[in-house]
Amino acid sequence: MxxxxxxxxxxxxxxxxxxxxxxxxxxxxxxxxxxxxxxxxxxxxxxxxxxxxxxxxxxxxxxxxxxxxxxxxxxxxxxxxxxxxxxxxxxxxxxxxxxxxxxxxxxxxxxxxxxxxxxxxxxxxxxxxxxxxxxxxxxxxxxxxxxxxxxxxxxxxxxxxxxxxxxxxxxxxxxxxxxxxxxxxxxxxxxxxxxxxxxxxxxxxxxxSREQRRRYREMDADDGRLDHWKGFMARNGDFFPPFPLDLGLEPGRLYPTVNELDPLLSADGTEALEARCRKAEGRLFMGLLAAVGVSLRKEGGPDVYRGLMPVNERGRGAYAHTMGWFINTLPVEFSVAEGQGLDGTMAGVSAALDEMWRHVDVPFVKAWSLLAPEHFSLRTWPFAVNFFSYLDFRKVPGARHHTEWRARKHIWSSRTNGICFWFHRNDTGLYMNSIYADTPAARRTKAALGRTLVRTMENMAHRGTF
Incomplete structure (x- = not known):
């Protein structure tokens, strides 16, 4: 797919x-x-x-x-x-x-x-x-x-x-x-x-839905389950992590969107990157997340990656095959400083994800309403937000038939005030679907980041370095 x-x-x-x-x-x-x-x-x-x-x-x-x-x-x-x-x-x-x-x-x-x-x-x-x-x-x-x-x-x-x-x-x-x-x-x-x-x-x-609402009905801003979000906010300066590169956007304005698919790595290249990630005691999506953070830094971003990451809450039971909106969104942060090398960065990603998973049960929207009420009345995120999503289509129901079925997924939104990346893997390789504001600066930034990301992943896979 x-x-x-x-x-x-x-x-x-x-x-x-x-x-x-x-x-x-x-x-x-x-x-x-x-x-x-x-x-x-x-x-x-x-x-x-x-x-x-x-x-x-x-x-x-x-x-x-x-x-x-x-x-x-x-x-x-x-x-x-x-x-x-x-x-x-x-x-x-x-x-x-x-x-x-x-x-x-x-x-x-x-x-x-x-x-x-x-x-x-x-x-x-x-x-x-x-x-x-x-x-x-x-x-x-x-x-x-x-x-x-x-x-x-x-x-x-x-x-x-x-x-x-x-x-x-x-x-x-x-x-x-x-x-x-x-x-x-x-x-x-x-x-x-x-x-x-x-x-x-x-x-x-x-x-x-009933169970989610029951569990969090009485949650308030002093609830200890929000401590992970509060710590992130203290270091980040806001509930939402900003996308760190220039998109040429005016505050408070929504723009028509560009929707693009870009191939990143071939099947062989993806397997080579995955093998290198395993040597660093990680998984492919962890290496991809590290590469995104490093690429943002190379393009002028900070030495610490901070972003929002959607997480599937279906589990392995009956919900695994159920349609619905089973996605939570959580903050993740790790160092991408230049001197720490691939293994050090991967270790930071692994620790960050472990910490994220310990707090996975707090609903994003509930945390948003309690900790950032000044943003909650807005119809969109308040500014361009750093967002990372990954899905391995080889592991979803029906995957072995996707080539025969020519299966395709399509997402679209009419307007945005930022940029979002959805990374996905299938039997032919690794890809990036992007939806972002249609401005000259955003087009340049997205294209440059894409090129840097490919070079970074190729260096990781074949040289063991960024």
């Missing part, structure tokens, strides 16, 4: 059909979904509230998390429709409605049998460019404040079909996309072959 902008994805022309998720007569009165009554996670509360406030002020902002994959041969549209419906019924969060309730944000699922799909013909799109443009507009049309929060469809051809789906971030995170691709493709293959689908057990995202 690649995480790639939809604009950089090659999808052949074909006949486009879409499926609308609709409530059945048994699940709603006059086609209206029932009001929500259950707990939402802290991530969802923040995301929904920002979308609501933006709507009230006509301050437009949109984003999506989407996926595409290929079915070879002539498609069985009935089996595909049944597979899509199976997945919506399987993952509770996709059937949820959201709304305000008693000053909070609430959600509640429709029962599995209370939803169905309704097919609609879009027509024939005669070029890859028109397909890409259509999919981008389709995905961005999914609205945080409107049900449903998933859209699905297919580009049908005689000898192959591209399946596509998009979700609002409210019900999806980075791992939800490969989970959805795996589930849809697996169920379709079973149904088209006359077999019963066989998928692992999934958990309740609402159950996860």
């Amino acid at each position: 690649f995480q790639v902008p939809i604009e950089e994805t090659e999808i052949a022309p074909g006949r486009v059909v879409v499926w609308d998720l609709v409530p059945t007569a048994a699940g709603a009165v006059a086609g209206q979904v029932p009001p929500p009554r259950g707990a939402t996670s802290y991530n969802q509360v923040r995301h929904f509230s920002v979308a609501r406030d933006a709507r009230d002020t006509e301050d437009a902002f949109s984003s999506y998390v989407a996926g595409t994959f290929e079915i070879s041969g002539r498609v069985d549209l009935r089996a595909l429709e049944s597979a899509l419906l199976h997945v919506v019924r399987r993952h509770e969060v996709l059937r949820c409605t959201f709304g305000e309730l008693a000053g909070d944000v609430a959600c509640g699922p429709l029962e599995p049998e209370a939803v169905t799909l309704r097919i609609a013909e879009v027509g024939h799109l005669d070029s890859p460019a028109r397909v890409r443009s259509y999919l981008h507009e389709f995905f961005r049309g999914i609205d945080t404040l409107s049900w449903p929060l998933i859209g699905m469809g297919a580009v049908v051809r005689e000898e192959s079909t591209t399946v596509f789906f998009g979700c609002d971030h409210l019900v999806s995170d980075g791992l939800s996309t490969p989970i959805a691709v795996h589930d849809i493709a697996t169920v379709y293959a079973a149904l088209a072959g006359g077999r019963r689908p066989d998928l692992p057990e999934v958990g309740s995202y609402l159950g996860y």
Whole structure:
């Protein structure tokens, strides 16, 4: 799987059909979904509230998390429709409605049998460019404040079909996309072959949300569980670690975005870097994190790397195969001073991650609201924030079929006041997807940092130095 902008994805022309998720007569009165009554996670509360406030002020902002994959041969549209419906019924969060309730944000699922799909013909799109443009507009049309929060469809051809789906971030995170691709493709293959689908057990995202809210309902700013964040803030000078290089941004302004995919290392190069990381008693993503910190320093950044790092909270149980927003975000910091060498820097990364994991249970949004209330009312991060994300697509559900399926993940946001990097690995190597503010300075900074990062990793892999 690649995480790639939809604009950089090659999808052949074909006949486009879409499926609308609709409530059945048994699940709603006059086609209206029932009001929500259950707990939402802290991530969802923040995301929904920002979308609501933006709507009230006509301050437009949109984003999506989407996926595409290929079915070879002539498609069985009935089996595909049944597979899509199976997945919506399987993952509770996709059937949820959201709304305000008693000053909070609430959600509640429709029962599995209370939803169905309704097919609609879009027509024939005669070029890859028109397909890409259509999919981008389709995905961005999914609205945080409107049900449903998933859209699905297919580009049908005689000898192959591209399946596509998009979700609002409210019900999806980075791992939800490969989970959805795996589930849809697996169920379709079973149904088209006359077999019963066989998928692992999934958990309740609402159950996860209720437990999170219960555990942290009484937390206040004096709670000892916030000491890790407080120490970080004292050294950093703020709750958020600033991106340390010039992006040419005006304070308080949001910019249109650039969304790019860059190859960093080949499969052989990635394996060589991984081997060097093991010699330093680390893992590949630790070496990548070290390389990012060193590269920032080489480009004019500080001798100490400070950043935010998303962490998956699914674990190895039923949540491992569950769609939802199971991501926490935590601060990480370590020295990247020039004289300490690769082994010393890797040791610092390892210690920093160990310390981070000891405090992984405190929800980012809860810490934000308690420790940086002056920023919490803002609709975005207050300035360009240093952010590091890594995902190994070889270890997600369905990974061994990704090449056959031509599996792709697509993320996008309309505006930003900073820069974010999502690093990912697959069988072909190591890649970086970037979304950043469209300014001349940001384009120069991102390009220079990318070149320095590649050179730094190559030096690590082949010379044992930065």
